[in-house]
Amino acid sequence: MYYKALGKTGKEVSAVSFGAMRFREDDYKKGPGRCADIVLRARELGVNYFDTAPGYCNDQSEIIVGHAINQMKDKPYVSTKCGLWNADTADGAYGMVQQSLKRLNVDKITVYNMWCIKSLDEYREMTKPGGIYEGIARAKEEGLIEHICCSTHIDGNGLAQIVSEGLVECVTLGYNALNFAYRRTGVKACYEAGLGVVLMNPLGGGMIPRHSDRFDFIKNTPDESIVQAALRFLIGQKEVSAALPGPGTIEELEECVSAANLKYEVTEAMLTQMAGKLQNELNTLCTSCAYCDECPVDIPIPRLLDSYNEFILKGSYEAIAGRLKGHWGITAEKAADCIKCGRCETLCTQKLPIIERLGEIAAHLV
Ligand code: SF4
Numbered sequence: 001m002y003y004k005a006l007g008k009t010g011k012e013v014s015a016v017s018f019g020a021m022r023f024r025e026d027d028y029k030k031g032p033g034r035c036a037d038i039v040l041r042a043r044e045l046g047v048n049y050f051d052t053a054p055g056y057c058n059d060q061s062e063i064i065v066g067h068a069i070n071q072m073k074d075k076p077y078v079s080t081k082c083g084l085w086n087a088d089t090a091d092g093a094y095g096m097v098q099q100s101l102k103r104l105n106v107d108k109i110t111v112y113n114m115w116c117i118k119s120l121d122e123y124r125e126m127t128k129p130g131g132i133y134e135g136i137a138r139a140k141e142e143g144l145i146e147h148i149c150c151s152t153h154i155d156g157n158g159l160a161q162i163v164s165e166g167l168v169e170c171v172t173l174g175y176n177a178l179n180f181a182y183r184r185t186g187v188k189a190c191y192e193a194g195l196g197v198v199l200m201n202p203l204g205g206g207m208i209p210r211h212s213d214r215f216d217f218i219k220n221t222p223d224e225s226i227v228q229a230a231l232r233f234l235i236g237q238k239e240v241s242a243a244l245p246g247p248g249t250i251e252e253l254e255e256c257v258s259a260a261n262l263k264y265e266v267t268e269a270m271l272t273q274m275a276g277k278l279q280n281e282l283n284t285l286c287t288s289c290a291y292c293d294e295c296p297v298d299i300p301i302p303r304l305l306d307s308y309n310e311f312i313l314k315g316s317y318e319a320i321a322g323r324l325k326g327h328w329g330i331t332a333e334k335a336a337d338c339i340k341c342g343r344c345e346t347l348c349t350q351k352l353p354i355i356e357r358l359g360e361i362a363a364h365l366v
């Protein structure tokens, strides 16, 4: 394992760190032990940064990570969060910090995130007087938090604005081989301002391993796996402090961690060359992140857009119908209910033309 600077925080974090959001329900419903073993194995392998949140894995993730931390001699860095849906006041956020400290079995939280900022309006809401930033800052003054961070899917310009206001020391961002070409501006803005850059969703919500043949261009050697290649592609960029894959088993963990056995630099010239190889259609795949899932007429957008990926990859509308029926167990009918309010497109982390795709699904399949 090799380590990289977390911006100007003075901390070095494992290049492959741990996103505690994909533990398996069959494991954690029997108690925290089995999933905590994955966390303990990660620590053994040199992982020193664990990212969790209240709500992940049916609200069990922080408890699992805390259960593992309780058994560690050498305490790791830990990152957790609160967002507008679980705290909308300073006191609410301060209460969330207290809850996380207890669940995680730690005296202080290394990195605390204002969670999932989707627009500058949301950022303003969080940082207004009496808002959640104030509660987090109070916890920091009292030594309960070391560094304030934000997790966000905002576009490059929005991110540059947040960075310029100087309230956060690191950012947690969705960045991967699917979207690097248009997210890179934001990543560079963070790095140039001296912020730590931690990457969530490094495997594109599983899209990259599922379509490994289309992502061959990120492989450096023919024998590395697509998971290793996708992680090396990210942690090899100088702007990136760490990637946060979310392993659900010890085998998955070991494959992810092995990406940090081999160190190489991904240069600007390589990125430009790779952006050229990223066929246009791959840059427009839905990653099933579900951030758009707030439709006023209850259209299951993430499932419909995930199924539309099949059209992009296979070129047939039947493939969409097959995915909807076989994987999601639904029909295309709801696609026709769209009232074109535009809310989903504002929220979409990939900035996809959702209304147009729903129209296409409705025209061909309803
Ligand atoms: S544009 Fe259509 S799909 Fe998107 S939120 Fe509005 S009604 Fe729902």
Ligand code: SF4
Binding pocket: 285, 286, 287, 288, 289, 290, 291, 292, 293, 301, 302, 305, 306, 347, 348, 349, 350, 351, 352, 354
């Ligand atoms: S449409 Fe956009 S926001 Fe919705 S699941 Fe797909 S990538 Fe995520």
